[in-house]
Amino acid sequence: MISVTDLRSGVVFQEQGQLFQVLSYEHIKMGRGSANIKVKVKNLRSGTTVEKSFINGAKVDNVSVSKRDLQYLYRDLNSAYFMNPTTFEQIGIPLKILGSDTYYLKEGETFNVSFLGDEALSINLPPKMEFKVEDTAVGVRGNSATNVFKDAILENGLKAKVPLFINVGDIVRVDTRTGEYSERA
16 A cells, blocks of 8 residues: 555556546645545546545555566557567557657657556656657747747647747657647757
């Protein structure tokens, strides 16, 4: 058992037979009453995100999760397939579990995958990744008194707001947590 005050971003726990991964944690103390713990969690089997509230002192079941580095190969309509580089074993992870993280998968890249036994639960993306700009409008000079952004479509199909000086073919770094432009590579 683990106390809810020990829940932090990335921690996996079990409650009522469901596996949850903590996305955000907030400790709220109001007046004379006891403290409340609010966590935003992702159900690792269904992929849904919900908010849960606990009273201070509550406990949840701790889950031992192992992590392995796997190489991304390809995806079909239902699953994304990864390969263990040492055993060459292929593992399929359902797309509903990965959710929007599938946009950041690049063939041949290595990703850290969380497992419970032999069941793949989630992938852990690096904080920033590089993508090529496939399409964007031409930047107009003279509008640089403030930060001005334009829409761009990246090689992974995502839309991002980029500065005016970014052109088609440029490589940009994108924050995988928010999907926003970070810097030019």
